[in-house]
Amino acid sequence: MDNKNKINSSISLTNSQLYVLVALRVLIGWHILYEGIAKLVSPYWSSAGFLLDSKWIFSGLAKTIVSNPILLTISDYGNMWALTIIGLLLMIGLFNRYASIAGMILILSYYLFSPPFVGLEYSKPGEGSYITVNKNLIEACALLVLYYLPTSHLIGLDRLIYKTKVV
Amino acid sequence: MSNNLNKKYATDNVRRELLKGLATIPILGMFILNVLQKWRRDKLKKSNIMADFIQEKEAPSVISNLSNSQHLKLGIIGYGGRGAHLVRGAGFATKGWTDATHQNFKKNKLDKAFNxxxxxxxxxxxLVGVCDLFNVNADLAINASLNETRPGGRPKQTATRxxxxxxxxxxxxxxxxxxxxPDHWHSRITIDAAKAGKHVYVEKGLTRTFQETxxxxxxxxxxxxAFQLGHQNRQVEANDKAKQIIDQGLLGPINLVELTTNRNSTWGAWVWSIHPDANRKTIDWDTFQKPSPNKIPFGEEALKRYFRWRCWYDYGTGLSGxxxxxxxxxxxxxxxxxxxxYASASGGNYFYRDGRDVPDVWHATLEYPxxxxxxxxxxxxxxxxxxxxGPGMxxxxxxxxxxxxxxGNRIMGHDATMMLGGMSNYGNVGGFSVTADRESTLYRDRLNNGVINSKYPIYNYSPGSKQIDGVTSATSQYFANKGLLYTYRDGKRVDTTHLHVKDWLDxxxxxxxxxxxIEVAFQEGVTCAMATESYLKGKKIEWDPINRRLV
Structure with a gap:
């Protein structure tokens, strides 16, 4: 029983701990998957609006992307598909560690392109109240937790693929 | 016995493995059900509202095929700020302009004027002929006719002054x-040009007086x-779309329309700069004031009037034209x-103390009984x-x-209101939105069952931004209205002035x-003249279409 929920050679989880981590993984997967799908099916979506309002150290890079139609197209499709694929993988529990780290980088980049720092004014009104920390940063951090505490080899398609040894 | 037990254990094991491996798949199923439900609802919303207008997924393209059949030779009369823009619309910019905008682009990649x-x-x-009463401007126009930095490369001919x-x-x-x-010259030059068999593109306002119209x-x-009046809004797709919606009766009976202008800068109030090289020798002042009712000698006042002519009724009609x-x-x-x-107008010169005689706050009421x-x-x-x-608006x-x-500008119908960006606020052509009225007859059922909400637009249109959507998204709407998306989405921004010149050449x-x-230009000319006369005479003006006169 103790060996069952082994994360690695040194960490084992209780059932409750495992279920909570799986729930976190599936919820984040759900969120990211729909973000991707909603963009894929909208013929109007573009990353240009977000990038144009970018502040802080990446605002120059953001302007370069927007002013170059090829880079902007790459950015648009890259975001749509990355969100969709990462979200799906997290939800079904496939290639969990890669999906977690890729998702973490993607969402951290959203944070870094427009961080809620004191003194940075955005033309788009925010949907909440943030100072320095916002939901993007928290979601990126949660994905890092999932990277270090992967669960898909216990509950998820990874279990079938890698045939995790039980007993 | 032990063999059987082993088998059973193995089967259980496989089953358990499968269960754990696929445990989260049902959640994916739930997710898919959710998404399908949402799509169905969005689709229903759209089809219920203005299905006819959402068929077009993409904003219509504004560029038609090349028009290179017959080479045309043009003249420019009056190469000031607007004249220079029009000549750029025809494909000729001064070296100074192309150099400056190219530099701006190098400094800021989002500055696309050059591109x-x-x-x-x-x-x-x-561009083969140039006429301007100010030497500096005439030289600039010649310079524009020579500049090889242009679409199509080296110009075929240089302009003569x-x-x-x-x-x-x-x-x-x-x-x-x-x-x-300036407006006081429009009618004379247009009439002489027509008599000489030249096609005419003339800036708005059409004329200074009713008789001239x-x-x-x-x-x-x-x-x-071929006559074109300089209202480049005629090229804006959003206006054609708005027309379709109103023609279908989707706003219901319209009894009131509100058009507005808000400006708050000296530039916006025609206090334009007086060129440092302007003097008795470089400006032909006598010719300039030939058609104006009041003549003044050349001097400081004349220079002011030459460069800020919109501030005086001698040369234009102020806000009206x-x-x-x-x-x-x-x-x-x-x-x-x-x-x-009927037209009546009122207002006054309440803010500017610079000697102008046109009002800076001005209102006109037009009646269409x-x-x-x-x-x-x-x-x-x-x-x-x-x-x-009943009729009447x-x-x-x-x-x-x-x-x-x-x-903004609002077309107020009994069933819905159309809100337009308007043309006069520094040329922001924007798009428009349609919002249902909560007491609407046409949309009553849909308002009652919650398919549409009178607080949010039921239809949005923003030219070039592909924002054709029956369901409003606050963010996309925000960026589209600021003109940010359509400028960069397909890497191409088109100048309506260019399209308007092209329309004329075609x-x-x-x-x-x-x-x-000329038919719609005439309507503009008479309407503006009615409002101007009403203000100047302090009385209501009636249009007598049979005898073509103002009463």
Whole structure:
């Protein structure tokens, strides 16, 4: 029983701990998957609006992307598909560690392109109240937790693929 | 026995493995069900609202095929700020302009003025004649005709300067002239050009007085030239879309339209800079003031009047011809309202103390007592007998030059209101939105069952941004309205002035009349003249269409 929920050679989880981590993984997967799908099916979506309002150290890079139609197209499709694929993988529990780290980088980049720092004014009104920390940063951090505490080899398609040894 | 147990254990094990491996798949199923439900609901919302107008997924392209059949030779009369823009629309910019905008682009990649100009269609024309009363501007126009930095490369011919516009008109090889002089010269030059067989593109306001409007109309009709009035809003796709919506009766009966102008800068109030090289030798002041009712000697006051001519009734009509004319023409394009029966205007010179005699706060009321606006004989029976049956509409125009509190333009129907960006606020052409009225007859059922909400637009249109969507998204709407998305989405921004010049040149080539032709120009001219006269005379003006006179 103790060996069952082994994360690695040194960490084992209780059932409750495992279920909570799986729930976190599936919820984040759900969120990211729909973000991707909603963009894929909208013929109007573009990353240009977000990038144009970018502040802080990446605002120059953001302007370069927007002013170059090829880079902007790459950015648009890259975001749509990355969100969709990462979200799906997290939800079904496939290639969990890669999906977690890729998702973490993607969402951290959203944070870094427009961080809620004191003194940075955005033309788009925010949907909440943030100072320095916002939901993007928290979601990126949660994905890092999932990277270090992967669960898909216990509950998820990874279990079938890698045939995790039980007993 | 133990063999059987082992087997059973193995089967259980496989089953358990599968369960754990696929444990989260049902959640994916739930997710898919959710998404499908949402799509179905969005689709229902759209189809219920304005299905006919959402068929077009992408914003219509604004560029048509190359028009390089016949090479045309053009003249420019009046190469000031607006004249320079029009000549750029035809494909000629000064070296100073292309260098400066190219530098701006290098400094800021989002500054696309240079790219927009360079990616304009080559209209297959040359600038061969220039007439300007100010030497500096005339030289700049010559410079523009020579500049090789342009769409289509090296110009075929260099422009010649003429001191007198009549000499320019006498040049047999010139096909058409662009007239961008102050308003007091419009009618004389247009009529002389028409008589000389030249096609005419003339800036708005059409004329300075009512009589001049009649004279221009008659001359253009008699000679049959291709005539374009400079309301480039005629090229804005959003206006065609708005027209379709109103023609379908989707706003319901319309009894009030509000058009507004808000500006709050000296530039916006025509306090333009006086060129440092302007003096008695470089400016032909006597010719400039020839058609104006009051003459003054050359001096400091004359220089002010030369460069800030819109501030005096001697040369223009202030807010009426400059800004009201744009909003009126946009509305006329959308609703075919024509000339009103009555016009009255009021206002005053309340903010600027610079010697001007035109008002800086000014309002005009146009009455259309016989017009059925927003309804047709076929859809009028939607409404109960006691409402929505009568003709009549008021168009209210309100302008101030001392507040930027932008009000936009609103077409107020019984069933829905259309909100437009308006043309007069520094040329922001924007798009429009349609919001249902909570007491609407047409949308009553949909309002009651919650399919539509009177707090949010049921339809949005933003030209070029592909924001054709029946369901409003706050963010996309926000960016589209700021003109951010459509500018960069497909890497191409198009100047409406260029399209308007192209429309005129195409008409010259195929013998048709352009979009802002003499018929609609006449309606603009008479309407503005009615409002101007009402203000100056302090009385209500009536239009007598039979005898073509103002009462």
């Amino acid at each position: 927009t100009f360079m990616s304009q269609e080559d209209l297959n024309c040359s 003429y001191r007198d516009y009549r000499e320019l008109l006498a040049n047999k090889e010139i096909d058409g002239v662009i007239i961008a002089t 009649l004279d221009v109309y008659d001359a253009v009709k008699k000679t049959g030239i 400059d800004l009201f004319s744009h909003d009126y023409d946009q509305l006329n394009q959308i609703m075919n309202i024509g000339i009103p029966k 016989d017009t059925f606006a927003g309804t047709s004989s076929s859809n009028r029976n939607r409404y109960p007998a006691e409402t929505g049956g 008021t168009v209210l125009y309100s302008a101030t030059l001392s507040s930027n509190s932008s009000r 008409s010259i080539r195929n013998g048709s009349q352009p979009k802002c032709n």
